[in-house]
Amino acid sequence: MDKLRLGMIGGGEGAFIGPVHRIAARLDRRFDLVAGAFSSDPERSRQSGAALGLDPARVYGDWRAMLAGEAGALDAVAIVTPNHLHAAPAIAALDAGLHVICDKPLAASLSHAEAIAAAVARSGRVFVLTHQYAAYPMIRQARAMIASGALGALRMIRVEYAQDWLTRPLENEGHKQAAWRVDPAQAGPGGALGDIGTHAYQLASFVTGLKADALCADLQSFGAGRVLDDNAQMLLAYPGGARGTLWISQVAPGKTNGLQLSIYGSDAGLEWGQEHPNQLRFTRFGEPAQILERGGPSAMAQAYGVRVPAGHPEGYLEALAQIYADAAELIDARNAGRAPSVDPGLVPGVEDGVEGLRFVLGAVASSKRRAWLSRAEWVAE
Amino acid sequence: MDKLRLGMIGGGEGAFIGPVHRIAARLDRRFDLVAGAFSSDPERSRQSGAALGLDPARVYGDWRAMLAGEAGALDAVAIVTPNHLHAAPAIAALDAGLHVICDKPLAASLSHAEAIAAAVARSGRVFVLTHQYAAYPMIRQARAMIASGALGALRMIRVEYAQDWLTRPLENEGHKQAAWRVDPAQAGPGGALGDIGTHAYQLASFVTGLKADALCADLQSFGAGRVLDDNAQMLLAYPGGARGTLWISQVAPGKTNGLQLSIYGSDAGLEWGQEHPNQLRFTRFGEPAQILERGGPSAMAQAYGVRVPAGHPEGYLEALAQIYADAAELIDARNAGRAPSVDPGLVPGVEDGVEGLRFVLGAVASSKRRAWLSRAEWVAE
Amino acid sequence: MDKLRLGMIGGGEGAFIGPVHRIAARLDRRFDLVAGAFSSDPERSRQSGAALGLDPARVYGDWRAMLAGEAGALDAVAIVTPNHLHAAPAIAALDAGLHVICDKPLAASLSHAEAIAAAVARSGRVFVLTHQYAAYPMIRQARAMIASGALGALRMIRVEYAQDWLTRPLENEGHKQAAWRVDPAQAGPGGALGDIGTHAYQLASFVTGLKADALCADLQSFGAGRVLDDNAQMLLAYPGGARGTLWISQVAPGKTNGLQLSIYGSDAGLEWGQEHPNQLRFTRFGEPAQILERGGPSAMAQAYGVRVPAGHPEGYLEALAQIYADAAELIDARNAGRAPSVDPGLVPGVEDGVEGLRFVLGAVASSKRRAWLSRAEWVAE
């Protein structure tokens, strides 16, 4: 199988997520990074490309130049810029016939998000949004278990995603990652909501197959001078009677990347934490708790590839790599006009991105009004 | 020091909490159970007393008879009846000059709760409400740490208390404990809210020193045919800007008695779970997490008595015994007209009970209206 | 049921284990402490008795005086003196027709231990040795599971018991508990071996039903100037082909009371830790790990009494109280000439004590010779 030719937009030296995407892209050997517009600063882009051993002729100071210069020489682009810089290159790439892998959240505004969705629809290209937490093996297993009815009727869907890196006003100390994330112009309407709230909401939806139909949110900006939320909690209602809670924070001392999901149904419960992602606690009512292991007994092997056996921990990079591997399979299948071997429902796409933006807007509106909002109300925002 | 003479109301054979109170009362050797009206069924009361080795002459089929028959022969009564049967004996006992130790929630209605509070005020007697979770050593340490400023300004106060024993409709299967707890006439306006929600709310208040000044609650009755809540989640706002979340459930499969408290401030966080109560996770921002141990390094020994050293786990009975030991000290001090050696602020009392009732009523009202309610609004309910 | 009349020998003010025994004795309401010779210092004994509210006439400065003065007025004595002071009062009490509850290790020498065993045999009295860790509910469950074949043929029996309180030479700083434990004249041939090694070895034997038939030990005295071991590790061989390891330490920084037991058979494994004693990890080969809970699903309720439900943690005091409750049942049954309702095999007795002494002597001899010793060899020591 030939590797797919990948160009990257963003992710130059000093970036956090760019290098991570590059490792993930090569881990399963389905992509070759062959070109890049790593920065809008041409010199920085050039240096980044050189450090990666790319042909200097294929390193660009502008993504438009890359799309032009690489016409016919790329299969896909990976977009790892700040939120407000996703839409333009994504739409242009799609319209140029390229498949797109895009970091989350989809965009900094709903109109941008919907424009991307329209471009996906008209182009017929594969668009993958890197909600990588949904690709952890035990999360896929949780989804499969719930779909199979193992929990009975869902009652409570609890998700939290707490960090502490913005406890102090890092954005005032020259911290690039902090600076753009607290700036509405670059981040969009949500701060922590956009950055990690969209992950948390998507994860709960991915595992349960449900989208919230009402929410009541309470947002805070604890950091002095912050305009965007750095902490938020909310109540949710889901179709079929299940209820939910969601808490996100970037100001919770002692939390590093604490994404936790707990789901309870009429027959059983499931609990999972991202920092120890290889285990899933499964509790059938009236039976002892079981600890399910990635690759171990009761692991549902069909749900995901296994690179190493149980007890050999896989982590964050492997989850993101799974997104890339699945993206490659979807792209190969699309290109070949065949059915993919991976269930497309497992791979987050543009609709997750649009839903995420609506979720952010709904939460912001609910918090402002201090009221429950139905989906109809928040979609109308 | 002479032991205090205790009479018990309720807690006959088959009860859950009665025997637990009896163990707790004797564990630290401050009380002698000398009389009882263990059941309104005289024969059952008699049998219970006999099993306890009590003088048959001091075992009664009615609490009124006990108060009359034991005039001058008791120092205190412990009331461990269902919620709606607290007020009458509590008020009568107080008015008879007895000190009272009463199970929570204080009453099944706010008017009853306030009547008890009035009786406490006019009698000058000690009234202790057994919110025993507040007596766990590491909870008292958490309270002392927060009071000392170890967390900085409080930002998030998260508490959950989840069980699974009502996942199935046990109340229809002759389960006495379940039956009265789901019956509004006996339990009051809250189901899980009254039974465990009051514990959760009190615990958060005890540790932080804060009472909520607004809440937005969402209650469910997942069990078929239930009138009262068996699951509830809510958003809270506290004075000074801190926010809170609270989740309680008696229908979460895999949760046995999962009371968890997590508090985050501008400088540090604290996390504690009741099922492993001897540890407290303390996370100063920018430092490694610390595991504080009951009786171990950094334990604040002044906050509580230590029966056994670190590593020798204490549990639920010891926490409740601490309530009894502290009650005895308050009673001895009150009787002697001296200052008690225990900080009265550590011992839950009638005001916690009234606050608990208001909390339940506020949550029920908020859920009905699907709206945030301020304290002023819910107190007016 | 009348409570048994208990006299205590040792355990005066400042002692560690005396107060713990007193709590345990009253927790389940089967004993009344009515007399005591709490110290060989009469004044200290008197003060201790007064603090306990005992009749001054029944508080003695000498255990011989107590046995004489309380003739016919006691059912049992609890002996909580240092190791070398167990034998004389135990034998005298047995010969006086009293039942005995004795702290471990049984004695400071094998000859003393055997003399106690002879006294037990000739007296026909109940003798209980307080290996309280064997009374934790999940340990009793582990024993029952293994006896029922749940693990298949046993292969590995691993036990460790590590503390850190002797990391520094506390015995030189006026620490009474440390001082006698490091003194061969008071402690006997083993230091940590006698103090905690006997617990660890007994626990492994209790759960598996096996006694070692060979061992190879390596003892250290890491503390400067120490004569007795403060750390030891050994290999063991058990009948039927199972092998074992045992590590004990009182100089392992970060270990508080770290008693851990792990057992693996041809079909399944079990793991338990004393600091979180309400859970037992059970791993059938080829199945997900199960977390068994005291009082929860799959708890073998017949193995032990349940004071509080699952999720309400029981601890160290409850385990020791179970020993006292079971001792009371054995005594009542012996006195009444009836079969006890508790399986006597669950209650550690004099034979555990003799075996413990032999184990200590065998380990000391093996370490000196730097060689494996068979049971025949070490019993001949």
Add this chain to the structure above:
Amino acid sequence: MDKLRLGMIGGGEGAFIGPVHRIAARLDRRFDLVAGAFSSDPERSRQSGAALGLDPARVYGDWRAMLAGEAGALDAVAIVTPNHLHAAPAIAALDAGLHVICDKPLAASLSHAEAIAAAVARSGRVFVLTHQYAAYPMIRQARAMIASGALGALRMIRVEYAQDWLTRPLENEGHKQAAWRVDPAQAGPGGALGDIGTHAYQLASFVTGLKADALCADLQSFGAGRVLDDNAQMLLAYPGGARGTLWISQVAPGKTNGLQLSIYGSDAGLEWGQEHPNQLRFTRFGEPAQILERGGPSAMAQAYGVRVPAGHPEGYLEALAQIYADAAELIDARNAGRAPSVDPGLVPGVEDGVEGLRFVLGAVASSKRRAWLSRAEWVAE
């Protein structure tokens, strides 16, 4: 920086460790796999190469053919064959001027191991042995902490490595991985000892900087018909007075890949487990336990590269990738005649392999004789 050209020997389709090495080699983008002799079955080798997208001309049915055919076209080879097939290709590759990355254990016999060491010495080439567990960030941190004196004088060094995959006689059921590992002709003198015991022993040595100078081992073959050990435990003595224990098992139900290291010194302790490798428990005597995190506060960043921040778990593949990245740096530096930027002491080499073989032989001999053996004695074996 140009990527190094890598050829692989072994690791064809169906192998476990080959694919893992390939992921690790590319994860940090320092190697290009360009050629392979993946199997001694030419057709299987060809298919493996094709699946990897290699130029068919560079895929060989025999490693001798590869060394000949690729003369001048490779920088290094990775050897991932069964143990008895390491020596011949390693020596030939070294003598051909290639650097070598070799799976552990080094060889199936000490003479082979020493022959490889001689070839390394005479060739001046880099030789890296993939003891990947030594490359986990928190293990490197533990080593640095101990070297800095953070634990004081070392007292106890405890390591265990337990699995369960050989609980049942898989080798009789056509399981290729099991079959060669239990065959002395292919595996060498040790079964579990060679496969995982060498990892455990190396890890303890790596972290402490100490090699055992005496041991007393007890080996078992619990699996019916097995000649080699599948379980072993031993006592060790280290220079300077520290003692050790080591347990390995491949027949412990419920253990998947349970490599645990615990080290206690006169001032502090450290505990680490491979299945949750991003945390290190650090316990200074008299202070609360600290949980150190990879990439978090108190992480010693200089000890290792950080691919993703704290809370984004790294796992087994990243550890092995670190070995490859460091091998690349050593090779680049050797080729350039410059000092490497990585401390060569962090990278396991041929001397670890020879020591490992001696350790296996010493343990086998000690178990046979049922006696302690000094290093002098076991080296003479």
